[in-house]
Amino acid sequence: MPYIFIAPNLLLFSLFMLFPLCYAMFISLHDWDLVGDTSFAGLANYSRLVTDPLFWTALRQTLLYAGGAVPASLALGMLAAVGLNQRMPGRIFMRSIFFMPVVVSGVATAVIASWLFNDNYGVINALLERAGLSRVNWLSSPSWALPSLIITTLWLRVGFCMIIYLAALQSIPRTYYEAARIDGASALQQFIHITWPLLRPATFLLLIINVIYSFHVFDLVFVMTGGGPGFSTTVLVQYIFNLAFASSEMGYASAMGIALYALILAFTVLQWLAGRRSEVAMGGG
């Protein structure tokens, strides 16, 4: 009986996730330009991966992007959640404002952001000039392009983190705070000793989700910078896309996709093990 209930989901999962994954593994062992015939390449695409300096550059840029975007999304999301969990006028409106970018398509956000950050006629540079500061080549300078992407990501992701944290905050019993106040704990002490530990499961969930999002980021990069200037914003998925659809190297692109899959899987397993260990420690077991 339970198999009947999970059958539709399993069928769709197999069709749209498992089959493409297995097929990508198959393609990664071949040379294929998408429109022509395939030829068996063995593990050549994987050995090329190890020696391809661009793969390592893309991996480094992906890690830099994740290192910038993930902690900042979590921190700002938590800050917004704690702030908007207080009783204040316009609270629901403000929550909506923060959450709105989450429901807008990534491409639309990226188009808006690329206009805001435009070197020549963007609003941000116009405001900087009005404030007496010099213009910044946000999207065409190798030093500023990645930070611009991270800032846009924050705009996109903070609302999502805020909602998860808000839900977690509202599930903390008020009695804990009342007891702490009776014991004379300050607001900061309440946050450190009650809020922060009890938000740990939500933080763990958001960490996993945001890291996976960061490793998958493509739409923002594709629209805003195209991976440039140089390779300063060439993240893994952007590189995979270029290999597959600009250079027509589908086999190598698939091998890189599988490598990315293994990387995210390894990270998730490690995080899951770490999370389980800390839960066990908290539970005293």
Next chain:
Amino acid sequence: MSKSRISAGPQAFAKGTGRRDLLKYTLAAGAAGIGARSARAQAPVSLTMAIWGDRTSEIAHRNVIAKYQQQKPNVDIKLEVTPFGQFYQQIDTRLAGRQAPDMFRIQYQQVGRYANGRTVVDLSPYLPADYGSAFMPAMWQAVNYAGKAFAMPYHTDTIALFYNVPLFEKLGIVAPTSLDKSWTWAEYTDIARRIKKDGGLPYATAMIWQTSNAYRWLPFLYQHGGRVLEDDFKTPLIGSRLGIETIAWTQSFFKEGLSPASTSIKSNEQPQNLFANGTLGMYLGGDWHMSFLRDNMTTPWNVTYMPRDVAMASDMGGNCIAVSRDCKVPEVAADFLKFLASEQSMRDFARDGALLPIRTSLAHENLQYSYRPDAMKVFIEQATTIPENLARTVGLPIWSRINQRLADQLDLAFTSDQSAETTARNIDAAIRVITGA
């Protein structure tokens, strides 16, 4: 992704004829032996044709289809219009899934890739022996692969220099009025410096090679006497003195701040926007930009020729139409393509779409363009400077891979101060890996 389907012909055929019916009819005709081909040509046939393009281009295609249909009322051709950004991904995916449209538009640079994979049909059996002699040699060369025509050329585009008329008048700059008087590299650089210094503009000029259209850098290489590959079309030549000097010259516009960094090769910035809003005093753009400037630029503008060095050269733009391997009636598709490339159709299509014809007989004809015929004349003349070797190079099946490496390295030179020597060396190394030289 937006996609519209526009039926150009009588709906009766579109609704009444499915591929299965067509196949049945085809089999029946095949069984009849001699005369099958002609019988099939008269049976109701439904074809699909995928293109990209703006509204003007779409109308031009629709007009040709309608005229063909007056002659062949049994053939219904449905037009599928897809944005350029997603066009090749969609075509490639459909080809891989064996569900490609019967005909699709491609750039000349892509012919080799599709022909090499045999995903498009060899049109030679449907064409007379000397058919190609009526076309500009570079275009006919571009659609040929291994001595066979794998697509039908039907128009070209090219690049010339747009300039801001009041600005040039203010600075006393007189633009060349004939091809043989086009500016040299030194003159062009000097004018760019004057525009920035005396024109009060933040930048002087830009080139439309964005979104990784690195092949548009090649005209400069050819103007300087250089080439991408040796005669074997394998050994790279960018690392030669001519290649390094060309990289250094194009890089100098970014180094001197004459071109905005945002107009480098991987950027998404559109120079026509910067020209229209007065950020640039001139820019090297395509004839297809004219309708944009008509609608968005209030300041008067004009067009002159590309700069030249030891030689003249311009970009080989434009497109052809290929018949996909999934087409069940290639002879009917080929018949339509012959009609599309006929002298009368090409004349009408070029005029309706504000594009350049590629039949030699039309090269010097006054096509009576409705908008800025004076500017179109410059583009038509400029199109005669497209080097045949360039056409052959960008038509190689491996060109898309070379183009990507070219984009990567030139972008590093333009935005990250990578030296011209290192850039040339890296490009050559990448080409060697691709060609196996």
